[in-house]
Amino acid sequence: MSGAVKERSPEEYKAQEERLRAVWANPAGWRYWTSVNNYQIGLWYGSAAFAFMLFAGVLALMMRLQLAVPDNDFLSADFFNQAFTLHGTAMMFLFAVPIFEAVAIFLLPPMLGAREMPFPRLGAFSFWSFLLGGIFVCGSIFFNAAPSAGWFMYPPLATDKEFSGIGADIWLLGLSFIEVASIAAAVELIVGIMKCRAPGMRINLMPLFAWYLLIVAGMILFAFPPLIAGDLLFEMERMFDWPFFDAARGGDPLLWQHLFWIFGHPEVYIIFLPAIALMAMIVPTFSQRPIVGYSWIVLAAVGTGFLSFGLWVHHMFATGLPQISLAFFSAASEAVAIPTGVQIFVFIATMLAGRVIFSTPMLFGAGGLAIFVIGGLTGVMVALAPFDWQAHDTYFIVAHLHYVLIGGMLFPVVAGLYYYYPLIDAKKLSDRLGRLAFWLMFGGFNIAFFPMHLSGLRGMPRRVFTYPAEIGWDWLNLISTAGAFIFAAGVLVVGFDVLRPKHRQPRGEFNPWNAGTLEWISEPEENWGVRSIPIVRSRYPLWDQRDLARKVNEGRYYLPDAEEGWREGLVTTVLDAEPIQVLRVGGTSHVTIVSALSLGAAFIALTFHWWIATALAAIICFCAVIYWLWTGTGEIPEKPEKDAGLGLSLPLYASGPDSVGWWAMFITMAGDGTAFASLVFGYFFYWTIHADFTAGIAGPDAVWSLLAASLFAAAWGLMLAARTFNRRGATATMRGLLVLSLLTTVAASVTGLAAPLSPGMDPTRHVYPAIVWILVIWVLAHAALGTVMQAYCLARSLAGRLTPKHDLDLSNVVLYWHFLLIAAVITFAIIGLFPAAM
Amino acid sequence: MWLVPKQIETLWTLFTAPVVWAAHFLVCYIGAAIYCAKPELVGLSFTAVRAGIAAATVIALSLIALSAWLAWRQWGFGTDDPPHDDPTRRDRTLFQGFATLLLSGLSFIAVIFTAMPALFVTECIR
Numbered sequence: 001m002s003g004a005v006k007e008r009s010p011e012e013y014k015a016q017e018e019r020l021r022a023v024w025a026n027p028a029g030w031r032y033w034t035s036v037n038n039y040q041i042g043l044w045y046g047s048a049a050f051a052f053m054l055f056a057g058v059l060a061l062m063m064r065l066q067l068a069v070p071d072n073d074f075l076s077a078d079f080f081n082q083a084f085t086l087h088g089t090a091m092m093f094l095f096a097v098p099i100f101e102a103v104a105i106f107l108l109p110p111m112l113g114a115r116e117m118p119f120p121r122l123g124a125f126s127f128w129s130f131l132l133g134g135i136f137v138c139g140s141i142f143f144n145a146a147p148s149a150g151w152f153m154y155p156p157l158a159t160d161k162e163f164s165g166i167g168a169d170i171w172l173l174g175l176s177f178i179e180v181a182s183i184a185a186a187v188e189l190i191v192g193i194m195k196c197r198a199p200g201m202r203i204n205l206m207p208l209f210a211w212y213l214l215i216v217a218g219m220i221l222f223a224f225p226p227l228i229a230g231d232l233l234f235e236m237e238r239m240f241d242w243p244f245f246d247a248a249r250g251g252d253p254l255l256w257q258h259l260f261w262i263f264g265h266p267e268v269y270i271i272f273l274p275a276i277a278l279m280a281m282i283v284p285t286f287s288q289r290p291i292v293g294y295s296w297i298v299l300a301a302v303g304t305g306f307l308s309f310g311l312w313v314h315h316m317f318a319t320g321l322p323q324i325s326l327a328f329f330s331a332a333s334e335a336v337a338i339p340t341g342v343q344i345f346v347f348i349a350t351m352l353a354g355r356v357i358f359s360t361p362m363l364f365g366a367g368g369l370a371i372f373v374i375g376g377l378t379g380v381m382v383a384l385a386p387f388d389w390q391a392h393d394t395y396f397i398v399a400h401l402h403y404v405l406i407g408g409m410l411f412p413v414v415a416g417l418y419y420y421y422p423l424i425d426a427k428k429l430s431d432r433l434g435r436l437a438f439w440l441m442f443g444g445f446n447i448a449f450f451p452m453h454l455s456g457l458r459g460m461p462r463r464v465f466t467y468p469a470e471i472g473w474d475w476l477n478l479i480s481t482a483g484a485f486i487f488a489a490g491v492l493v494v495g496f497d498v499l500r501p502k503h504r505q506p507r508g509e510f511n512p513w514n515a516g517t518l519e520w521i522s523e524p525e526e527n528w529g530v531r532s533i534p535i536v537r538s539r540y541p542l543w544d545q546r547d548l549a550r551k552v553n554e555g556r557y558y559l560p561d562a563e564e565g566w567r568e569g570l571v572t573t574v575l576d577a578e579p580i581q582v583l584r585v586g587g588t589s590h591v592t593i594v595s596a597l598s599l600g601a602a603f604i605a606l607t608f609h610w611w612i613a614t615a616l617a618a619i620i621c622f623c624a625v626i627y628w629l630w631t632g633t634g635e636i637p638e639k640p641e642k643d644a645g646l647g648l649s650l651p652l653y654a655s656g657p658d659s660v661g662w663w664a665m666f667i668t669m670a671g672d673g674t675a676f677a678s679l680v681f682g683y684f685f686y687w688t689i690h691a692d693f694t695a696g697i698a699g700p701d702a703v704w705s706l707l708a709a710s711l712f713a714a715a716w717g718l719m720l721a722a723r724t725f726n727r728r729g730a731t732a733t734m735r736g737l738l739v740l741s742l743l744t745t746v747a748a749s750v751t752g753l754a755a756p757l758s759p760g761m762d763p764t765r766h767v768y769p770a771i772v773w774i775l776v777i778w779v780l781a782h783a784a785l786g787t788v789m790q791a792y793c794l795a796r797s798l799a800g801r802l803t804p805k806h807d808l809d810l811s812n813v814v815l816y817w818h819f820l821l822i823a824a825v826i827t828f829a830i831i832g833l834f835p836a837a838m
Numbered sequence: 839m840w841l842v843p844k845q846i847e848t849l850w851t852l853f854t855a856p857v858v859w860a861a862h863f864l865v866c867y868i869g870a871a872i873y874c875a876k877p878e879l880v881g882l883s884f885t886a887v888r889a890g891i892a893a894a895t896v897i898a899l900s901l902i903a904l905s906a907w908l909a910w911r912q913w914g915f916g917t918d919d920p921p922h923d924d925p926t927r928r929d930r931t932l933f934q935g936f937a938t939l940l941l942s943g944l945s946f947i948a949v950i951f952t953a954m955p956a957l958f959v960t961e962c963i964r
Binding site: 202293302310327 | 847848849852853856857859860863866867870871872874875876887920921922923925927929930932933934936937940941944945947948951952954955956958959962963964
């Protein structure tokens with residue numbers, strides 16, 4: 001493993017630097033947009049999210065104008081509906097969640113001492129998907145076609161085509177597409193944080209930002225798939241009249257509420273935790289000391305992450321569920337206040353223990369926390385079911401949620417913007433403008449939203465487009481409108497500060513705030529992240545390892561060179577961050593844009609029922625993804641090992657659980673499994689609400705069902721055998737087994753299709769056949785994808801890109817098959833046996 | 839002591855207690871929801887549901903207590919104080935133990951929170 005460390009001449013250093021710079025350079029001209037570098041992607045992602053925020057903010061100002069005086073006719077009722085729906089949707093899906101994917105993609109690699117995220121092209125794909133989906137959803141309002149049923153799209157209003165036009169489809173398909181982007185980002189973040197930290201950065205030394213983001217990415221993985229499952233059911237009802245939420249045919253609108261809020265409540269914490277993560281970086285810097293209670297922050301992050309999944313029914317307190325159910329969720333809603341409070345006390349303790357420098361970021365951070373605490377306290381109030389019955393659907397809730405989100409998210413983000421701006425431009429933002437912006441925003445926010453508590457308690461329902469003069473809401477609303485414009489003025493000042501030309505301002509120093517964490521080593525002018533990958537020995541390496549920055553920039557640590565012309569980073573172990581592999585990541589490419597745009601085109605065409613266009617776009621997307629995989633992944637290196645510097649030689653290829661690709665597949669399939677579990681939940685949900693949930697309709701044939709399950713198990717067994725034989729070097733046997741498994745999968749799928757087909761189950765007649773069909777379709781779609789993977793492995797083997805020693809593709813496909821087997825066995829066992837057992 | 843599991847090196851032990859909380863929460867919620875939707879299915883009274891919740895709670899609390907004890911052991915029975923920020927395997931282990939212990943405490947309280955409604959709610963009223 002180790003050899004002598006060579007001293008290199010200044011010329012050699014220079015040559016190394018040039019090679020490294022060339023490998024990481026951005027393409028010039030219009031090809032700049034094909035960059036996949038985390039700096040560019042992070043910056044584009046963040047800018048797009050801010051633009052969507054400003055757009056949604058303008059909608060809010062229009063609503064405030066409409067509500068400023070009673071009986072106003074500035075906006076029509078229908079436009080008002082579109083405005084508040086799009087305001088909520090855009091703020092949640094196009095700003096609050098993506099801004100953290102943006103910040104994470106931008107900051108995490110330098111913070112972890114890595115060069116890049118493990119899957120840079122996936123990050124680029126995520127960005128382009130997000131951008132296209134966002135423009136599609138937002139643009140609809142210019143055609144008077146925006147969704148108008150509220151950002152949580154409750155049926156039966158939103159499933160009724162008479163009351164909600166194409167807007168509901170735009171919401172469902174546009175956002176499903178963006179959810180795919182979020183899950184892609186989550187995969188990237190989890191693998192990046194667990195496997196790509198700088199050597200020596202053990203989990204007890206990891207920056208708290210990374211801890212938070214790890215938890216948040218895990219939450220995305222379990223929170224977004226239920227919504228995707230819900231979207232699927234919803235769109236099947238709108239497009240093909242499958243009655244999932246139609247009470248007349250056995251459906252139930254409440255299932256949507258469950259699926260939406262299983263997503264929707266964790267979502268609040270998915271937004272809040274990364275914002276607090278920014279505070280966990282800012283507070284120690286301006287207290288000039290390490291954080292007090294590092295482990296307590298980890299407790300809070302993990303604890304909040306878990307508890308936030310036990311809160312969803314508190315959005316449904318008024319739906320008539322049994323009181324004992326309400327009480328469970330009320331209890332969990334109170335319990336989540338404990339870890340939330342811990343974080344705030346940790347910050348206060350850190351400030352007390354250090355010498356606080358009151359800078360603009362601290363001002364925004366502290367002001368945001370003050371606002372958040374008020375929102376948290378009203379949250380404890382509405383967590384009590386009896387109080388909630390009074391406040392439900394009133395402006396009290398509007399006030400509560402804005403206090404939580406703006407205090408817990410927007411203010412910390414602006415704090416983070418002022419804090420991290422020098423990493424973008426090597427210059428600070430203006431302190432004077434920052435303070436002005438803060439007081440406008442802080443004052444304006446409270447003037448706008450505090451009176452809403454009162455108008456809510458006075459009975460003003462949310463989402464009304466106007467109100468009569470005599471019921472005592474008028475002056476409260478007028479004050480709110482005035483406050484909203486003051487707040488908006490503050491946001492404009494921030495926007496001006498960011499965009500104003502700064503070329504006359506001199507370049508600032510490195511690490512202007514004297515922060516202790518690694519991201520401050522990186523130079524905005526360079527694209528390589530870090531000149532060489534350091535060995536970390538502290539939570540605040542820039543404070544404790546005095547010569548670290550110099551040695552990194554002199555290229556004295558790992559991978560200071562790019563001899564073979566590849567973008568490379570290190571893979572390290574999860575707990576102790578010992579280097580185990582040199583990872584070659586994908587560089588600049590068109591394929592990410594082509595696949596994202598064609599996938600988007602497929603979703604958009606589907607919205608308008610343009611079937612041929614949908615099919616064409618889907619085929620283009622399929623080809624692009626296959627091309628991407630074939631040319632950019634699982635590459636067999638030209639040599640087994642390479643010298644990573646400091647006398648360390650590391651392998652260039654890994655397969656199975658040692659590889660980052662295997663983890664990405666595992667994580668993706670965990671999310672996919674959650675979506676499947678949500679559909680199974682739907683099946684049993686319908687069982688609980690009906691005395692006989694089959695409504696006397698003949699169910700799937702048990703024999704066909706069990707046969708299908710057995711054939712899937714056989715296909716899975718053949719895949720396991722194929723992997724084993726390949727490792728033993730029996731390539732021909734492996735190929736034969738792959739073909740056999742593929743044929744078995746086709747047979748299993750046909751058999752599975754026969755199960756609901758043979759009794760002639762009609763999915764539009766009643767919800768029972770509909771939910772059976774959707775489960776079967778889910779498995780068959782996954783099986784179809786499974787056969788593509790089998791064919792892909794076969795082709796890779798024939799092309800010499802899959803060998804006994806280099807079996808990454810096959811081992812990932814086998815992992816996929818584990819999940820497919822579980823889904824198939826559960827589905828066919830349930831649909832075939834459960835109705836008979838009941 | 840063959841009953842006590844050996845110390846293992848993994849990140850996942852950190853999540854033991856919250857996973858127990860989640861399982862307990864789901865058992866209580868799903869159990870009560872099914873009972874209230876289909877009381878004829880099991881033919882028992884609501885008191886049985888409350889007893890079931892009590893039993894689930896005792897099991898969950900015992901598991902969390904066990905996880906807490908294991909975490910305490912991983913933390914070296916508290917011989918060292920935090921912050922556990924040395925770049926050594928030992929400090930990394932102590933950090934894991936301490937963080938797991940804290941999470942066990944939070945999960946213990948959260949399980950009690952979840953169980954409390956069963957003390958006060960005596961029927962399936964809506």
